[in-house]
Amino acid sequence: MKIIVVDDEKSSLHLFLDQLIENDIDYHFFKDDGEAIIDYVKKNDVEGAFLDIHMPSINGIALAKKLISIKPNIKIIFITGYLVKDDDLKDITANVLGVINKPVTQDELLRYIMKIKEETSILTVKMYGGFDCFINGHLVTFSSSKSKELFALLLVLNGKSLEMGLAISNLWPDKDVEKAKILYRDAVWRLRQTLKEIDFNCVNFGRAVLTLDKTNIVCDYWDNLKNHVETDEILLISYSWATFF
Amino acid sequence: MKKTKITIIVAIPALLILTILLGIFIAWNNLIERQTFVRMGYYLTMIAIFALSLLTIIEFISIFFDKDASRSTIILSVALLVFLLTSYDGLYLFFGDGLNQGLGIFFMNVNYFSIIVSVLSFLYLLRRDYNIVQPKIEKNLTYIGISVLMVLNIVLSIFGLQIVNTFITYSTFILVCGRYMSSIFLNKTVKSSLISTFIIIYLLFDMYLALSLGFTFPKYFISYSLCGLYSILIFLNFLNIYFRFIVSKTNEAYKKEELEKELNILNSHILKNQIDPHYIFNSLNLIKSSYLVDKEKGEKVLDLFSKQMRAIVESKDVYLAELNKELEVLLCYIELENIRIDKEIRVIFDIDIDDFEVPYFSIQPLVENAIKYSGVTNKEDGYIKISTTEDDKNYIMTIIDNGNGFDPDKVSVKSYGIKNIKERFKLLLNADMIISSILGIGTTITITIPKKKEVATK
Numbered sequence: 001m002k003i004i005v006v007d008d009e010k011s012s013l014h015l016f017l018d019q020l021i022e023n024d025i026d027y028h029f030f031k032d033d034g035e036a037i038i039d040y041v042k043k044n045d046v047e048g049a050f051l052d053i054h055m056p057s058i059n060g061i062a063l064a065k066k067l068i069s070i071k072p073n074i075k076i077i078f079i080t081g082y083l084v085k086d087d088d089l090k091d092i093t094a095n096v097l098g099v100i101n102k103p104v105t106q107d108e109l110l111r112y113i114m115k116i117k118e119e120t121s122i123l124t125v126k127m128y129g130g131f132d133c134f135i136n137g138h139l140v141t142f143s144s145s146k147s148k149e150l151f152a153l154l155l156v157l158n159g160k161s162l163e164m165g166l167a168i169s170n171l172w173p174d175k176d177v178e179k180a181k182i183l184y185r186d187a188v189w190r191l192r193q194t195l196k197e198i199d200f201n202c203v204n205f206g207r208a209v210l211t212l213d214k215t216n217i218v219c220d221y222w223d224n225l226k227n228h229v230e231t232d233e234i235l236l237i238s239y240s241w242a243t244f245f
Numbered sequence: 246m247k248k249t250k251i252t253i254i255v256a257i258p259a260l261l262i263l264t265i266l267l268g269i270f271i272a273w274n275n276l277i278e279r280q281t282f283v284r285m286g287y288y289l290t291m292i293a294i295f296a297l298s299l300l301t302i303i304e305f306i307s308i309f310f311d312k313d314a315s316r317s318t319i320i321l322s323v324a325l326l327v328f329l330l331t332s333y334d335g336l337y338l339f340f341g342d343g344l345n346q347g348l349g350i351f352f353m354n355v356n357y358f359s360i361i362v363s364v365l366s367f368l369y370l371l372r373r374d375y376n377i378v379q380p381k382i383e384k385n386l387t388y389i390g391i392s393v394l395m396v397l398n399i400v401l402s403i404f405g406l407q408i409v410n411t412f413i414t415y416s417t418f419i420l421v422c423g424r425y426m427s428s429i430f431l432n433k434t435v436k437s438s439l440i441s442t443f444i445i446i447y448l449l450f451d452m453y454l455a456l457s458l459g460f461t462f463p464k465y466f467i468s469y470s471l472c473g474l475y476s477i478l479i480f481l482n483f484l485n486i487y488f489r490f491i492v493s494k495t496n497e498a499y500k501k502e503e504l505e506k507e508l509n510i511l512n513s514h515i516l517k518n519q520i521d522p523h524y525i526f527n528s529l530n531l532i533k534s535s536y537l538v539d540k541e542k543g544e545k546v547l548d549l550f551s552k553q554m555r556a557i558v559e560s561k562d563v564y565l566a567e568l569n570k571e572l573e574v575l576l577c578y579i580e581l582e583n584i585r586i587d588k589e590i591r592v593i594f595d596i597d598i599d600d601f602e603v604p605y606f607s608i609q610p611l612v613e614n615a616i617k618y619s620g621v622t623n624k625e626d627g628y629i630k631i632s633t634t635e636d637d638k639n640y641i642m643t644i645i646d647n648g649n650g651f652d653p654d655k656v657s658v659k660s661y662g663i664k665n666i667k668e669r670f671k672l673l674l675n676a677d678m679i680i681s682s683i684l685g686i687g688t689t690i691t692i693t694i695p696k697k698k699e700v701a702t703k
Contacts, residue, residue, distance in 0.1 A: 105548055
């Protein structure tokens with residue numbers, strides 16, 4: 001798969017791309033040399049383009065429009081230090097996958113590469129021993145331990161919905177109900193933010209119930225359940241309530 | 246533009262009143278020979294009606310070319326034009342005295358019909374196109390008034406009471422014109438103002454005519470003058486309504502301008518307050534030291550810092566933000582502070598409802614303040630809790646900390662930053678922000694945001 005990166009400044013983008021280099025990603029870096037870019041895109045099957053917007057000689061949005069006219073299916077991702085208004089993108093929204101703000105993070109980049117390849121993100125969940133989640137291979141950091149625990153509880157239910165009552169009795173067994181409800185809401189909000197950040201919205205956040213969408217999640221515990229495999233390994237070692245499962 | 250409007254608003258009624266008084270004075274004192282006086286009035290009315298018709302024709306043609314003109318505007322313009330042309334004076338203008346009976350009756354009926362159409366399309370126009378809100382009493386009086394007049398018109402014409410009938414027709418016309426004037430003045434075009442002015446002149450001379458005819462033909466004095474007075478009263482009533490409309494619209498536009506100016510100033514101050522060099526260099530230092538520890542930590546701190554900077558810098562261009570976005574920015578700040586002070590600041594997001602908006606970059610500064618001055622970071626079980634909930638009328642957000650609190654009498658929490666936020670909540674959302682505190686117990690900031698009523702779409 002060929003992609004191009006256009007930026008008048010040497011950005012950290014190709015450092016990341018070097019790290020991510022897989023056999024089939026071939027990227028080409030351009031400074032704001034309009035002709036060379038268009039020439040390259042005409043001669044090569046470029047699937048995705050990471051474009052800066054504000055450059056000395058060309059405007060990224062105008063460049064995007066030109067590229068789209070050459071290759072209507074090309075996917076555009078803007079990288080910018082400035083605020084981009086929706087209005088500016090209105091003619092090309094079909095091709096624009098997103099706008100990344102500088103500085104770019106590796107996770108974001110990987111996510112967009114996967115979007116260009118039209119691959120879906122996979123969440124890998126490890127429940128034996130400690131509890132950890134990996135999004136496309138990267139460790140997911142939760143903003144609080146309780147929100148992580150809440151997610152673990154939801155996952156261990158293997159697709160069954162998690163009601164607030166059950167969550168509270170397991171996560172905050174010795175707090176009074178009203179206080180526990182507040183802490184529940186805090187954990188729920190934090191979990192939601194974490195999932196939004198990794199762009200993996202697998203949870204439906206109902207009023208007092210959380211429902212998990214199991215698609216694209218790979219979980220070692222689920223696999224064992226499905227295949228009726230017995231194991232000595234301890235499930236979710238750090239959580240006391242895990243012994244029930 | 247505002248001054249000109251006010252001048253017109255004040256000048257026209259003043260002019261009218263003066264002229265009426267002048268007319269009465271002239272007539273009473275026989276200063277001009279009655280016949281001449283009447284004829285003068287007649288000719289002036291002719292001129293006015295001619296000018297008015299011309300302008301209406303122009304307006305009508307331009308409306309046809311105006312994409313935004315609705316059907317009711319077109320119907321109204323046509324109806325009004327027809328009314329003018331088939332009115333007593335209009336017919337006199339075209340036919341002089343040589344109008345035969347049959348044709349006369351035909352035109353009279355057309356005249357009445359056009360009035361009804363004008364009135365109906367007017368009211369429709371006002372309600373639908375200009376969204377004019379009127380006090381209930383006046384609205385009812387208007388409808389009743391118009392209905393009564395229309396019925397009277399028809400009844401009297403059946404009984405052949407022409408003279409009284411004519412004046413009642415004119416009165417209806419005044420009613421209708423008053424409305425028209427209000428609505429087209431709102432259009433703010435010069436052409437509209439001209440038409441309005443001519444309508445006023447026309448009506449003015451009509452009243453002249455009523456009174457002067459009353460004096461000339463004493464036998465009919467009472468009926469003429471009464472009709473004239475009746476017209477004047479209705480006219481003044483509508484002048485009053487139109488006055489109020491203009492003033493309110495002018496005020497509205499003016500208020501909106503002032504509001505935007507104020508908001509821009511407040512927003513630009515966020516930038517000034519938050520981009521504190523001290524803060525920036527401290528953060529850069531933190532980033533550097535984090536990188537020296539571990540590349541990943543350094544990257545994380547750098548990302549947090551840039552997210553913060555982005556929020557601050559973008560605050561110049563944006564007024565409102567969704568609550569969740571604001572809380573995201575806050576979370577960034579907390580994580581950064583945690584690294585900076587090497588402690589974990591306990592922040593609880595007790596978020597029950599999140600589908601409302603708050604002023605951009607308003608929550609973080611409030612929490613920042615709480616962290617700085619409450620000493621929660623040094624307390625064993627110190628925390629800051631952000632709760633959102635709702636009742637029928639409002640969204641309620643509270644920021645509570647169990648820190649040291651402060652004595653409102655002793656400490657002036659009139660820091661500019663807090664005032665800025667309070668004002669923006671008020672201006673943008675009509676929300677109230679109250680800070681209460683008890684020494685040794687903690688501080689609570691309560692923000693009450695009224696829910697927006699459902700706005701009916703056109």
